[in-house]
Each structure stands twice: as C-alpha cells, then as structure tokens.
Amino acid sequence: MLDRAFSARRTQPHSAFDVSASSDAPSVPESPSLLADDSKTKKPHFYVLATNYISRLGLIKSPCLCLSLSLLLGVFLLFSLMLNSRSFVCLSSYDPISRASFFGLDGLDSNFGSLGVPWCRSKQGKTVEWTSKDLLKGLEEFVPIYETRPIKNNMYGMGFDHSFGLWFIARWLQPDLMIESGAFKGHSTWVLRQAMPDTPIISVTPRHPEKYLKKGPAYVDGNCTYFAGKDFVDFGSVDWEKVLKKRGISDFSRVLVFFDDHQNELKRLKQALKAGFNHLVFEDNYDTGTGDHYSLRQICDQFYIRGGGHSCFKESDEARIRSKRKKFWEKAVDTDELCGPHEAWWGVRGEMRDNFNHNNTQISYAEHFQNSRFVESILDVYWELPPAAGPSLTHQTRYDPARAPTPILEDGRYRMFQRLGLDRLDRSVFNGYTQMVYLQISKPES
Numbered sequence: 001m002l003d004r005a006f007s008a009r010r011t012q013p014h015s016a017f018d019v020s021a022s023s024d025a026p027s028v029p030e031s032p033s034l035l036a037d038d039s040k041t042k043k044p045h046f047y048v049l050a051t052n053y054i055s056r057l058g059l060i061k062s063p064c065l066c067l068s069l070s071l072l073l074g075v076f077l078l079f080s081l082m083l084n085s086r087s088f089v090c091l092s093s094y095d096p097i098s099r100a101s102f103f104g105l106d107g108l109d110s111n112f113g114s115l116g117v118p119w120c121r122s123k124q125g126k127t128v129e130w131t132s133k134d135l136l137k138g139l140e141e142f143v144p145i146y147e148t149r150p151i152k153n154n155m156y157g158m159g160f161d162h163s164f165g166l167w168f169i170a171r172w173l174q175p176d177l178m179i180e181s182g183a184f185k186g187h188s189t190w191v192l193r194q195a196m197p198d199t200p201i202i203s204v205t206p207r208h209p210e211k212y213l214k215k216g217p218a219y220v221d222g223n224c225t226y227f228a229g230k231d232f233v234d235f236g237s238v239d240w241e242k243v244l245k246k247r248g249i250s251d252f253s254r255v256l257v258f259f260d261d262h263q264n265e266l267k268r269l270k271q272a273l274k275a276g277f278n279h280l281v282f283e284d285n286y287d288t289g290t291g292d293h294y295s296l297r298q299i300c301d302q303f304y305i306r307g308g309g310h311s312c313f314k315e316s317d318e319a320r321i322r323s324k325r326k327k328f329w330e331k332a333v334d335t336d337e338l339c340g341p342h343e344a345w346w347g348v349r350g351e352m353r354d355n356f357n358h359n360n361t362q363i364s365y366a367e368h369f370q371n372s373r374f375v376e377s378i379l380d381v382y383w384e385l386p387p388a389a390g391p392s393l394t395h396q397t398r399y400d401p402a403r404a405p406t407p408i409l410e411d412g413r414y415r416m417f418q419r420l421g422l423d424r425l426d427r428s429v430f431n432g433y434t435q436m437v438y439l440q441i442s443k444p445e446s
C-alpha cells in the first residue's frame, strides 16, 4: 500500500533520512560496498608514506631523524590543508573564477545557507519513510538504467537528478496507476516505465510524443493512454472518477500523479485534491524569484517559517549575500531581480506565475500568506529530493547549493561518485535540478 511509505514522525526537514525503512517496503539490492565508502578511510597514513619515501631516497640514514622530519612535514601539510580546506574541496577546474573565498564565507554544504530556504509545514509532521541509505542504493541501481535512456538529449526536459527522483518515488510507492501531466518527448514516461514495468500510465500532454519521432529520439509507451493531440484535455478538466473507474481503480490513494506541465502548482494542488488524489510529484519546484509558475517552494516562503521571507533593502545582509552568490551560480537571484514593484519579493517579483509565464497575476502579500496557510491545511508530507551529488563532483554551476537540501553524495566523495558510475555521465545532465518535490495531501481537517 502507498500508505506504508510514511511514518507519523516528523522532525527537521533533513531528518527524513533518520527514519528507517519498513520491512515490507520494496527492496533495493543490498550493496555493503556502497554503504561502507572507504575512500576516505583506507588511505595509508601520511607519515608512513613520507617515511618510506625519504628512506627510499637514501638521503637520511637514521630512522629516528627520518621519522621526525616526516612528522614535521606532515604537521606542516596538515596545517596548510586546514587553512585551505574549503577551497580545496570546492574549487572546480571549470570555474572561471575561484570560488574559494565565497565558499569560505557561506559553506558549500550549507543546510540552506545563511539565506535560509523555507520548508512547507505539514499537518501532523509526517515525513517520508525512505532513508539516505535507500537513496544511495537506489542511485547504484538507477545509473545503469539511466544510461540506456532512449532520449539522450533532453534539453527542456528532466535531467539526471529528477529522473532518479521520479524513478525512486514511483518504485517505492508501487502505485496501481501513474498519471503524468506534461510529457514532451516522453522521457518522464520512460522513467515511470523503468520504475514500474507493468503499471498502466496515463499521459496528459498537448502534443503527442510520437510527433517528436519525426525529428529524433522520443519515447512512446505501449501501456500508456495518451490524452494528447486532439484527445488532449487539461488535467483540471478530466473526469478522473470516470477515467479511473473505466480502468477498475477505485482507490485514488494508489495513484501517483506527476506534474511537469509548468502550471501554477497551487492550481494543480486544488485540482488534485478535488479529484481525490493523495500522492503528487512536482518536477519544477522553483525557488522564490525564479521560474515560470508559482511553486510550492515559493508558496511556503513566509516570514513565519525559519529561513522564509525576504528583504528588499539594498543595504541589508541578505542583499550582500545575494549579490555574492549570483557571481557563482547562474540561477541565484540578487535583490534587484528578487524584488518587483512596491518591494514585492514573493512568487516572482510579486507575481503568481502560471502556464509557462503566459498567465501571470500580481498578488498581494496577504494573498500569498493565505495561499501558504491553505497549503499547510492539506499537506501531510512535503519532501524535496536532494541533488544526487555535490557541485564539486558534478561541476554543475546553475543552482545554488545553499538553496538545496544536502546532496545524497556530499562533496569530497569522489571515489563513491566514480563507483556509482556518475562520472560517466555528461555533466550537463546535472544542471536541471529544481528541487523536485513529493507531496502527500488530504482534505483539510474541519
């Protein structure tokens, strides 16, 4: 049952990983070698290597003197490493500018950094059941699957991180039916199919993926009903009760709905709730000030949430930090970009964006506030997918790591990155991360 995927305990946003998996959850292959990453621990001690080296040179005959010199050298190197450790970890050979001073200030693996990133509160404080170990094991299994994807160039569609997230969530939940809204060339349909080989899919998308076949790779699934082309009906206008009944599905809690259609997520949330769906994934969960539709991340960005709410004051600490971050991360926004007329920072410059930026509405702070209260009243679980690996491993330069959860594979774990085969992937596939989110929702308690 889908229900088994959640525990009733909820602590800090990142403590989703503290909860251990239930015994009846779908198993992911055990891999002790993966979990015991020895890349940092099994190196020979430095002084042993140094002693051997100096002895081999034959310059110093006394073993005592040799050992003392090695120790001195070791202490010196250790000091310089400590002084430069942040830049040591973070510098990427691809970066035009050194990021050392920047990281030295704010930290690469910051839990949302000094700016803070808001978190959507749920009704009972429930969290997901899967752990960081489950995610790591999932990565090991998913990398070779991803390498067989039919659409190698999925520009404007999902990259590696979100493909993994969708695959992992679908496989964990084991739904009876998967619905996607927004298929493009069919990559996400393919991902869902890899997670659940025999489960029916309904794909709602204006242009049928088969149309893309004329120009290049696309994926059309044999066990998928397409509401596309002349059969296209927007998700919000589909009679889901009728559609599900036709497929013999009466329990909406066994259906997973995936949105990658760039529509206002508040609108989609209300439509999904009205239809009776519980399990939702939103692909693009844009940060405040970015993106082409109002997202959960934006909605929950409120002063009463730790790290939420913003300042448009140009001399503020926030403005200084923002302008600094912008130099290093393409998607970071400075205060000028963040703030619209009358210092409106919520949504995107005070706009509730919709439909690929085509239907935007200016909203007041009071409306924005009410939106978040509504979301909290229906939210049972809010879980943001962490990036697969830190930026010093993936070399991504787009999203600011301080605005994302701690990666599954943290910076510095290059041996593990290699072992998982992540180094074989083109680095462009790590650029599309936008905080994909999994939600569990239910009607507000009266």
Ligand SMILES: C[S@@+](CC[C@H](N)C(=O)[O-])C[C@H]1O[C@@H](n2cnc3c(N)ncnc32)[C@H](O)[C@@H]1O
Pocket (backbone or CB within 6 Å): 154, 156, 157, 158, 181, 182, 183, 184, 185, 186, 187, 188, 204, 205, 206, 207, 234, 235, 260, 261, 262, 263
């Ligand atoms: C970013 S693409 C989807 C990418 C796809 N999920 C993937 O990973 O490759 C967005 C898709 O949403 C479709 N779209 C636009 N309006 C839509 C709507 N109202 N309902 C569903 N899909 C819509 C677009 O035609 C486009 O195919």
